[in-house]
Amino acid sequence: MSTELTHAAYDSKIEGNIVFTQLDAAMNWMRKNSLWPMPMGLACCAIELMATASSRFDIARFGAEVMRFSPRQADVMIVAGTVTYKMALAVKRIWDQMPEPKWCIAMGACASSGGMYRSYAVLQGIDHLIPVDVYISGCPPRPEALIEGFMRLQRKIQGEQSFLAQKKELVDALSQ
Amino acid sequence: MTAAETALALQEKFPGAVLSITEFRGESSLMLTMASLIPVMTYCQGELAFDLLIDVSSVDNMGEDPRYVVVYELYSLTTKNHLRIKVSVSEDDLNVPTVSQLWPTADWHEREIYDMMGIKFTGHPDLRRILMWDGYPYHPLRKDFPMGGLPSDMPDVAFSETAPLAGGPFVTSSGAMDRVSAEPRAKGEK
Ligand code: SF4
Numbered sequence: 001m002s003t004e005l006t007h008a009a010y011d012s013k014i015e016g017n018i019v020f021t022q023l024d025a026a027m028n029w030m031r032k033n034s035l036w037p038m039p040m041g042l043a044c045c046a047i048e049l050m051a052t053a054s055s056r057f058d059i060a061r062f063g064a065e066v067m068r069f070s071p072r073q074a075d076v077m078i079v080a081g082t083v084t085y086k087m088a089l090a091v092k093r094i095w096d097q098m099p100e101p102k103w104c105i106a107m108g109a110c111a112s113s114g115g116m117y118r119s120y121a122v123l124q125g126i127d128h129l130i131p132v133d134v135y136i137s138g139c140p141p142r143p144e145a146l147i148e149g150f151m152r153l154q155r156k157i158q159g160e161q162s163f164l165a166q167k168k169e170l171v172d173a174l175s176q
Numbered sequence: 177m178t179a180a181e182t183a184l185a186l187q188e189k190f191p192g193a194v195l196s197i198t199e200f201r202g203e204s205s206l207m208l209t210m211a212s213l214i215p216v217m218t219y220c221q222g223e224l225a226f227d228l229l230i231d232v233s234s235v236d237n238m239g240e241d242p243r244y245v246v247v248y249e250l251y252s253l254t255t256k257n258h259l260r261i262k263v264s265v266s267e268d269d270l271n272v273p274t275v276s277q278l279w280p281t282a283d284w285h286e287r288e289i290y291d292m293m294g295i296k297f298t299g300h301p302d303l304r305r306i307l308m309w310d311g312y313p314y315h316p317l318r319k320d321f322p323m324g325g326l327p328s329d330m331p332d333v334a335f336s337e338t339a340p341l342a343g344g345p346f347v348t349s350s351g352a353m354d355r356v357s358a359e360p361r362a363k364g365e366k
Contacts (some may be wrong), residue, residue: 064318085336086309118339120316120325128337 016038024163031075031101032157033063035150038074038098040091042081045108050145062150076153077130078146082110083123095130101162102104105149106132108128109139179204179257182224190216205260214265214273214282217248221278226250226259229279234293240321242266244295248275265295273299274305292317309334 017028019173028035041049052059059065068074071094083091095104099120099126107127126132136149177185177248183204187194193212198205211218225279225345230249237243242264250259265272276282286297287306294315297303305309311330324339 054344079366085334086307089332092249114189118324118341120314120336120339122339124337141299 007044008088010149024161027033027163028158028160029108032154034066035064035076035153035157036041036066036068036074037064038071038077038094039067039069040077040079040081042087042091043110044081045080048140048143048146049078049107052146057143057147059147059150062147062154064150072099073100075101076103076105077136078105078107079111079132080107080140082115082117083126084121085123086121086131088123088126091126092129103133103153103157104130104144105134105136105153107136107146107149108141109137112137115139177255177257179259182257182259186216187220189219194198203258203260205262207262207264210263210265212229212284213261216260216274217278220250220259220261224252224257225254226252226257228253229275229281232259232275232282232289233287234295234317236293237321244270244293246272246289246295260351270295271298272296273298276300280321291315312336 015053021127039046039049039053041158051057053065053067064076075098077095077098079091095102101103104126106112110117110122111126112132115121116139117122123129134153136145179202180199183194183197183206185278186206187197190212193208193216195207195209198207225355228251229248230251232249233247234246235247237245244265244267246263246265246335248261250261251257252259272295274282276286277298283301284306286300287302289295289302290297290300290303291305291307291317308316309330311333314326316325322338324341325336327335327337329335340364350358
């Protein structure tokens with residue numbers, strides 16, 4: 001991709017409607033501002049997740065108010081609560097059904113590490129099964145903490161180079 | 177008729193069925209023989225109007241014989257009496273007749289006992305595990321089951337691993353003088 005910008009031919013009809021940027025930056029900007037969560041509410045943390053979604057904390061300000069109960073329409077899985085072994089493989093299955101690109105937030109002590117449940121029944125952290133992008137501490141974390149985690153995820157997405165990586169892969173595949 | 181009088185009346189009505197009667201703070205507990213459980217329970221539910229089965233639970237007295245006790249909490253909404261019925265279950269024969277035909281609520285209570293303690297209820301309409309998954313190989317509330325659990329694997333259904341207890345502070349023993357000696361880390365539990 002040439003980094004040198006050239007002027008578009010002048011057209012008064014589209015004046016002001018053109019933005020020059022890099023493809024990655026544009027994609028990331030769109031992705032990070034419309035993160036549709038898959039609310040994996042498994043225990044008490046889900047109550048705070050619900051509070052985050054409702055008007056007082058209003059996660060809609062971050063474009064993430066569209067809770068999708070179908071994994072196929074979701075971008076980020078928020079694992080909010082205690083993951084029992086009985087539920088663990090169901091969580092994994094739902095994660096597998098989510099289309100790429102996808103991210104995961106482990107909300108609260110239980111989802112991050114098993115929390116206070118050092119027990120025969122509880123998976124000791126959802127990262128044993130699926131990759132986690134952001135861990136949020138707290139039992140339960142306050143909605144502000146979830147929003148902070150969300151903003152961290154947005155920052156992480158902003159730094160991704162998916163298009164560049166794809167191009168590299170293509171070049172590698174062609175040169176073989 | 178108070179609960180204590182009920183207990184005595186039961187002893188009279190079913191000679192040999194009641195092994196012991198314990199009175200504690202106004203509560204009566206009867207230890208029954210296994211064979212007399214169903215006749216006595218039927219009588220309690222019918223004639224004595226114990227129409228509410230509050231709870232069924234089980235106790236593991238590891239090291240004693242018989243090892244387990246199943247405890248039934250009965251309550252009568254008409255006479256306002258509370259009665260506790262117990263039967264001992266030996267490790268060699270883990271079978272107890274079900275009472276789910278008398279109180280339908282016993283169905284799930286007995287399933288929980290079967291799941292957690294491994295006591296089987298003969299005649300139960302649907303004796304499946306209720307908390308753990310079908311095929312889980314252990315009964316977690318038994319005293320010889322480690323607190324952190326044991327690994328198990330049923331591909332595509334569920335799996336479990338041993339939890340890292342790291343001297344886990346979440347169970348205390350009573351009677352200790354201070355917090356430190358009450359916690360299992362002081363007892364060297366893994
Ligand atoms: S971290 Fe605390 S609040 Fe959240 S699910 Fe676990 S126990 Fe409940």
